Amino acid sequence: MGGPAVRERSHHVDRAVIERARGGDTDAFETIVRERMDAVYRLSLAIVGDEADARDAAQETFVSVWRRIASLREVDRFDAWLQRIAVNAARMTLRGRRRRQVREIASDDVIRRASAEGVAVPGAGAARSVDDADRLGRALAGLSLDQRTILALHHLEGQGLAEIADVLRIPVGTVKSRLFTARRELERALAAEAER
Amino acid sequence: MTGDQRPETGAGSSGPPRPSVAPEAWDDERLAAAFAGRYDRPAPHDLTIATLDRVAQIRRRPRWWPRFDRPTRDRLVAVVGVVAVVAVVGVVAQPWTSSRPGTTATGPAGSRTSPTSSPASSNPYVEPSPAVAGFPTDVGGLTVRSITDATRLLAEPTLGDTELAIAGWYSASDLALPCPDQPAPASPVEIRCPDVHAWLSATDRPIMSADGSLEQAVDPATLLPLRFVAPSEPLGGDGGPHHAMNTTPQQVVAIGHFHDERSSGCPADERATCEQTFVVDVLSSGYGTWFDRPTSVVEPAPTTRLSGAAALGLARDRLGPYATVLQVGLELGSDPPWFRAKTAADCLCPPTWFVRGFRYLADGTTDPRPAGTPVASWLVIDDATGTISGPLAESIPPPATPYPFASPPDGFPTTIEGLPVRTVADVVDPGRVDRERDQPIAVAGWFTQLPLHPCEATADCNRETVVLAGTDKRLVTTAPGGVATLVPPDGPVLNPAILPGGASRPAVPMGTPLPAIFIVHAGDPRADRDGPGNPVGSETFVLDQVAWLNGKAQGPTEWIAPGLDPVESPTKILHDTAGGVLTAPDTWPISISAVLARDMATLGVNADQDIAPDKVVWVVRLAGRMPREGGPPGPDGYGEVLVVSDEILSTHWTSP
Incomplete structure (x- = not known):
């Protein structure tokens, strides 16, 4: 399995800001929330697959960060720590919502489908990209939470094996194995989607 | 193949049917583009404000915070201290001897018959514990005991890593605990600023509020900190409640041990604390799953030679039929220091399976604990060679006599x-x-x-x-x-x-x-x-x-595939066609089913020979000793007889 496509990584939060937040500076913490909310929401959305749940998970992430940032020992690894909390928050959000039966249709899905069905979309490959994105969403829905998590970290966040190991706190060898299995399952699910 | 090169999939059409496409290549570039297209979107504009509003309502220091300035370690020491005092008082006031009033010497789990090889003397690790209301008295062959009763055993000089089952209510939280700057724990047993704090409480009263702070003062003597250590830490998912923030107490039986062997990796000044930390092997929850599977961290990997089931089978062969498997794990390319330190082995970098199990100590071992004590440890299996090593594989001989199964309750046939x-x-x-x-x-x-x-x-x-x-x-x-x-x-x-x-x-x-x-x-x-x-x-x-x-x-199960109308009746097939088999001594039919030959797989059966797909096939499952033509009966076991019209086409049997 090759590495993920190169992706522009979001910038890191300034160390001084993190230090101030550790000391209880609410303005500094607000800076962190504003700088990292999009990234946390994006990762949450990929894991939980639902806008409402992603919203809850993202909010829980920052609440948890605020509670625990004083205990953060390695400021330089803030991003991995934040992502670890985001993954756990997404997991807990799903656990809490397990019994919910109503399937929500994300508003972006409606827009996306409208685009695919005739609304002008710039670029020849755009319709296929939209189709790929839709198929990916449906395929991921059939994967386990852990598989969605590791795939999102690798293919959405562009993280390598060592970085994922750091976020999930598992050995690199285990990351490799899980990623391989998840990728295989995803390809199987994507193939099934193509047949539908 | 890039995204532009793949076949058209009908995008732009209004819906199904979508043309079937050949197998596609989803390379990293295409996947990354799809992920970005699907999920890379800004957060809702009001989410940041809503989050900051909520954060503003949270007190930075929970109201209980002053009580636990360095909570994890200090509180653990406090708990252990209280426990030690209770244990010492308990030992002085009421020593564990065979003459101790009110106790009866029995085998493990109390409800079982004592092993024939086990002396009928007192064994503090298996003798009955005062019942804990609402909990079973026995889980997995272990006496279920209260937190107080379990921690009292810490004073036993021979306790070691004896496997214990403790009843209580489980809670976990990612409490906002201030952690001092210090190196990462040297041993996985050390509880030092973990992400998740987990406890077993003696009561079902919530000990934490929804925001994760302690709800009320809790008597440390009734609160047992838990540590979860697996050979390969699972991601969590649905693997069990122990990976969850769970502020609502959940009724569980925690099966585990003190004195985990990995405590040897703790610094000298922390070792006593590590040894008195309860390491959980299985957290058995209620709702019908008290103890129905090992804690699974199995991860079938395409690069392993053995499957999880095969590794489990090897372990069971070594442990014998009277052992209990608690965990099965797989490490890839790992080098667990706790194992390496113990065995001075070279790097265990190839895939290695870990199986944790326990069995009951037999007579005549050098172990100071009484016979019948449940003793657990790891087996380590080299995936490439199937070689088994580990403390349990070497040091504890198989039990001289099997640990007996419990008899069925009164009123049931045996x-x-x-x-x-x-x-x-x-x-x-x-x-x-x-x-x-x-x-x-x-x-x-x-x-x-x-x-x-x-x-x-x-x-x-x-x-x-x-x-x-x-x-x-x-x-x-x-x-x-x-x-x-x-x-x-x-x-x-x-x-x-x-x-x-x-x-x-x-x-x-x-x-x-x-x-x-x-x-x-x-x-x-x-x-x-x-x-x-x-x-x-x-x-x-x-x-x-x-x-x-x-x-x-009751008679054998009769099942006829839906829509099938066979000429013969199940009774006639059993008595006439299969009668030669069924009249053999010690052979009983369990079920008889009719199905078309082409659907045999739905019964989990394959024939030994070709059968016309539209033939009606009768499948008879048997228990007992299968007769074999021209030879002695087969071993006690389980047989299947395939019957078509008036002849037996093939037989299969398995044996214990």
Whole structure:
């Protein structure tokens, strides 16, 4: 399995800001929330697959960060720590919502489908990209939470094996194995989607 | 292949049918583009504000914070201190001797017969514990004891890593604890600023508020900090409640041990604390899954030679039939320092399987603990060679005499259809009962037919309606409005799958427990929800026959595929065609099924020879000793007879 496509990584939060937040500076913490909310929401959305749940998970992430940032020992690894909390928050959000039966249709899905069905979309490959994105969403829905998590970290966040190991706190060898299995399952699910 | 090169998939059309496409390549670039297209979007504009509003309402220091300035370590020391005092007082006031009043020397779990090799003297690790209200007295062959009772054993000089089962209510939280700057823990047993704090409490009173702070002052003597250490830390997911923030206390039995061998990796000044940390091997939750599977960190990997089931089989061969498997794990390219330090082995970089199990100490060992003590440890299996090593493999000889199975409750027969009747606790206990594929197992208990829809109680909607419990407790209550509510069982339950060719639900009153004996088998790939080779999935039981119900023996299960109208009746097939087999001594039919030959696989059966696909095939499952033409009878076991028209086409049997 090759590495993920190169992706522009979001910038890191300034160390001084993190230090101030550790000391209880609410303005500094607000800076962190504003700088990292999009990234946390994006990762949450990929894991939980639902806008409402992603919203809850993202909010829980920052609440948890605020509670625990004083205990953060390695400021330089803030991003991995934040992502670890985001993954756990997404997991807990799903656990809490397990019994919910109503399937929500994300508003972006409606827009996306409208685009695919005739609304002008710039670029020849755009319709296929939209189709790929839709198929990916449906395929991921059939994967386990852990598989969605590791795939999102690798293919959405562009993280390598060592970085994922750091976020999930598992050995690199285990990351490799899980990623391989998840990728295989995803390809199987994507193939099934193509047949539908 | 890039995204632009792949076949058209009909994008732009208004809907199905979408043309079938050839297998596509989803390379990293295309996947990354799809991920970005799907998920890379800004957060809703009001989310940041809503989050900051919520954060502003949170006090930075929870109200309990001053009580635990360095909470993790100090509170643990406080707990251990209290426990030690209680233990010392307990030992001084009431030493564990065979003459101790009010105790009876029995084997492990109290309810079992003592091992014949075990002296009838007091064994503090297995003798009955004061019952904990609402909990079973025995889980997995271990006496269930209270937190106080369990921690009292810390004063026993020979306690070591004896396996213990402790009843209580589980809570976990990612508390906002201030952690001092210090290096990462040297041993996984050390509790030092973990992400999740987990406790077992003696009461069901919530100990934390919804925001994760302590709700009220908690008596540390009734609160046991828990540590979860697995050979390969799972991601969590649905693996169990121990990875969850869970501020609502959950009734559990925690199976684990003090004095974990990995405590040796702790710094000298922390070692005593590490040794007195309770390391959980299995957290057994209620709702019908008290102890139905090992804590699974199995991860079938394409690069391993062994499957999880094969590793488990090797471990069971080594541990013997009277051991219990607690965990199965796989490490890839790892070098666990706790193991390396102990064995001075070279790097265990190739894939390595870890199996943790326990068995009951036999007489004549150098272990200072009394015979019958449950002793657990790791087996380490080299994936490439299957070589087994590890403390349990070397130091503890197999028990001289088998640890006996419990007898079925009073009023049940002890054998049926040639099979010994087991208890639910023994059957659901991994490692206690041989689970070879198709091996018939007779199990006694109280059968309850549950109403539909309690999927969350059994975690499997396909198996929702049939439960065999170890006690006669009523598991369903009905409110005045007719709404049925499930009640957690008091102990282990069997929740078998019902598959084609197997028994159907008997027509009994909904919710009323009736004494019954089920004949089940495990290892059926049709029930393997987690994929072939997964030891967890392969341990799903399949119900073949309700052999005894409310005091009466029942006939074999009869099943005819829907829409099939065979010429012969099941009775005629059993008596005429298969009669030569069935009249053999010690052979009993469990079920008889009719199906078209082309659908035989739905019964989990394959013929030894070609059969016309539109032929009606009768499949008879047998328990007992299979006669073999021209030779002595086969071993005791389980047979299948395929019958077409008037001849037996092929036979298969398995043996224990």
